[in-house]
Amino acid sequence: MMAVELSTAKLEDLARTARREIINAVVVAKAGHLGGPLSAIDILVALYFRVLNIRPLDPTWPDRDRFILSKGHSSIALYTTLALRGFFPLEELSTFDAMGSRLQGHPDMNLLPGLDMSTGSLGLGFSAGVGVALGAKLAEKNFTTFVMVGDGECNEGIIWEGAHVAQRYALDNLVVIVDENNLQQFGWRGQTATDRLPPYSDKQLAHRWEAFGWQVSEVDGHDIDEVTHALTRARGASGSPVAVIAHTTKGKGVSFMEGNFRWHSRVPTVDEINQAMVELGAPPSLTGA
Amino acid sequence: MLLREGKALRVAFGETLAELGNTDRRVVVVDGDLGSSTGADIFEAAHPDRFLQMGIAEQNMLGVAAGLATIGFVPFVSTFACFAVARALDQIRVLIAQPKLNVKIAGGYAGLLAGKTGKTHLMFDDVSIMRALANMTVIAPADEIETRRAIEVITATDGPVYLRITREPSPKLFDDDYVFHLGVASRLRDGRDVTLISTGVQTTRVYESADLLAKEGIDALVLHVPTIKPIDEAAIVEAARETGFVITVEEHTILGGLGGAVAEILGDQYPVPVKRLGIRDMFGESGPDDALLEKHRLSPARIAEDVRLLLARRVR
Known part of the structure; x- marks a missing residue:
């Protein structure tokens, strides 16, 4: 747990910093994803600064809570959060995606301390999370396992295989967070080529998790207090696993990226970087390209 | 010289794990609804609490095994070779081989002799596929004795293993005092x-x-x-x-x-x-x-x- 509880305003500020770091890292790497990391970052900040029982200086502490980023292509959001939380120096973010870096395009648990699973192929991290939670029950450990999946990721059949098994074993020590940003990489076409349909409409996802016997709550995934509250309640649940459906906006925080599927994985131009940094409240000295 | 009669590898598989389970609480069996065919039912009878039924869902099963390994268990995944190697290859590759997790994958009914099951179930490209994966150890025991010794050795050795298990009784090639060394012919x-x-x-x-x-x-x-x-x-x-x-x-x-x-x-x-x-x-x-x-x-x-x-x- 945090030695000092950080105020909501402070965490919101931290999330803005994280967004700038995410964009910087992708710009330096000339590769990576932005839409998904920006939709997930407020949740990650709430998790790592308020919810998870972890020790950044002892990342393999056996009783720590586990977090698995099953939507592994949002790795830069997790790396940024880990760096801000003190797992490794913030400067290392500039090595994202580089040869020999611990910050691989998709998370590699053997390289970077603080990663509880290697992920990248969608759906897989969730099934591993089911295994971690099941093992924790078997070993009579009290930690909670949190897994973040995307809404598009819920297309994968393995998600529902795991959801079934988690319910059967009553894994109330497992919390899945669905980052429902309503876009996937390309998705289904709407009225026009730029109009993409969401992976699931309205309450479909909530109903599916409920139908699999999970407790479901829905939150605004950009409201750090709301997310904290929902995750804290989820970890105290009993009898069945919990799905927290976080309603988010892909590309959140940068006006021209928000809700635009083309920003799933695109590197911004100099002008776009400048505008993004201004919108994210960067000091003027940092915005000059 | 005619070889002596021996048990099927699948029987030796279940018996050995059941015995190991008496002393090694890290050993768990993860089953894909085939325990009554693969020999894993012998383990279930001895250690029902450490027999983890995953139903007919092999991809999740391999993922669950990876998760179990991260907290110190030694999961033996048990299903038919075709369903582990072919159906859940991505899970084996990304969650087990790449992170070198301590998961033992027992591919049952491997090879040609699989009870008249035919094309879907006869898996005789499993060794090619598994040996192409970096970090993966691939073992095909010859008889019940070697199956026992190999399972004992891999349980004591960290890292991912594919173990080829067959259905039919096989003659005994080795004596009881046979010593199996990993990587030694x-x-x-x-x-x-x-x-x-x-x-x-x-x-x-x-x-x-x-x-x-x-x-x-x-x-x-x-x-x-x-x-x-x-x-x-x-x-x-x-x-x-x-x-x-x-x-x-x-x-x-x-x-x-x-x-x-x-x-x-x-x-x-x-x-x-x-x-x-x-x-x-x-x-x-x-x-x-x-x-x-x-x-x-x-x-x-x-x-x-x-x-x-x-x-x-x-x-x-």
């Missing part, structure tokens, strides 16, 4: 005329074929290679050096399995003629075990015939 017979290299239960048939050959005056060296990866290169090169002619025999496709591995090693290190006997480029079909062994020329008599033929051609 076992020379079963010295010989001057030809080197026969085999793996898995096929070795028992090759061993018997060497007796048939001996009666005809052909002196065959027999090398059993239970660990196909990491493979015992030195033993293979030495066995090739002694006879100058190598024939591999496997109950598996000849593409990329044991024969492929041997050809790679000898091509690199000691080029001699290498002939690969096994299943040609085709899928399986239903049929009685004996008929299938005959069709693919993997019975002792057919192996002896083919070796004789290949040797004759070579002399000419």
Whole structure:
């Protein structure tokens, strides 16, 4: 747990910093994803600064809570959060995606301390999370396992295989967070080529998790207090696993990226970087390209 | 010399795990609804609390095993070879092989003899696929004794393993005091005329074929290679050096399995003629075990015939 509880305003500020770091890292790497990391970052900040029982200086502490980023292509959001939380120096973010870096395009648990699973192929991290939670029950450990999946990721059949098994074993020590940003990489076409349909409409996802016997709550995934509250309640649940459906906006925080599927994985131009940094409240000295 | 009767590898698999489970609480079995076929039911009877039923959902099953391994369990995933290797390959690759997690994948009903199940279930490209994965250890035991020893060794050794398990009773090749070393081949017979290299239960048939050959005056060296990866290169090169002619025999496709591995090693290190006997480029079909062994020329008599033929051609 945090030695000092950080105020909501402070965490919101931290999330803005994280967004700038995410964009910087992708710009330096000339590769990576932005839409998904920006939709997930407020949740990650709430998790790592308020919810998870972890020790950044002892990342393999056996009783720590586990977090698995099953939507592994949002790795830069997790790396940024880990760096801000003190797992490794913030400067290392500039090595994202580089040869020999611990910050691989998709998370590699053997390289970077603080990663509880290697992920990248969608759906897989969730099934591993089911295994971690099941093992924790078997070993009579009290930690909670949190897994973040995307809404598009819920297309994968393995998600529902795991959801079934988690319910059967009553894994109330497992919390899945669905980052429902309503876009996937390309998705289904709407009225026009730029109009993409969401992976699931309205309450479909909530109903599916409920139908699999999970407790479901829905939150605004950009409201750090709301997310904290929902995750804290989820970890105290009993009898069945919990799905927290976080309603988010892909590309959140940068006006021209928000809700635009083309920003799933695109590197911004100099002008776009400048505008993004201004919108994210960067000091003027940092915005000059 | 006729080999003694032995148990099926699947029975040895279940029994050994049940015994290990008495003393090693890290050992858990993760089943894909096939425990009554794979021998895993023997473990369930002994340790119901550590028998984890995953239902008919192999991809999640492999993922769950990876998760269990991260907190110190030694999960043995048990299903048919086809469903582990083919259906859940992505999970094996990304969640087990890449992070080197301590998951043991037992592919049951592997090879040609799988109870008349036919094309979907007959899995004889499992070794090729698994040995192509970095970090993966691949083991095909020959008999119940070697199955026991191999399971004991891999339980005590960290890292991902694919263990090839078969359905039908297999003759006993080894004595009770047999010692299995990971990555070490076992020379079963010295010989001057030809080197026969085999793996898995096929070795028992090759061993018997060497007796048939001996009666005809052909002196065959027999090398059993239970660990196909990491493979015992030195033993293979030495066995090739002694006879100058190598024939591999496997109950598996000849593409990329044991024969492929041997050809790679000898091509690199000691080029001699290498002939690969096994299943040609085709899928399986239903049929009685004996008929299938005959069709693919993997019975002792057919192996002896083919070796004789290949040797004759070579002399000419």
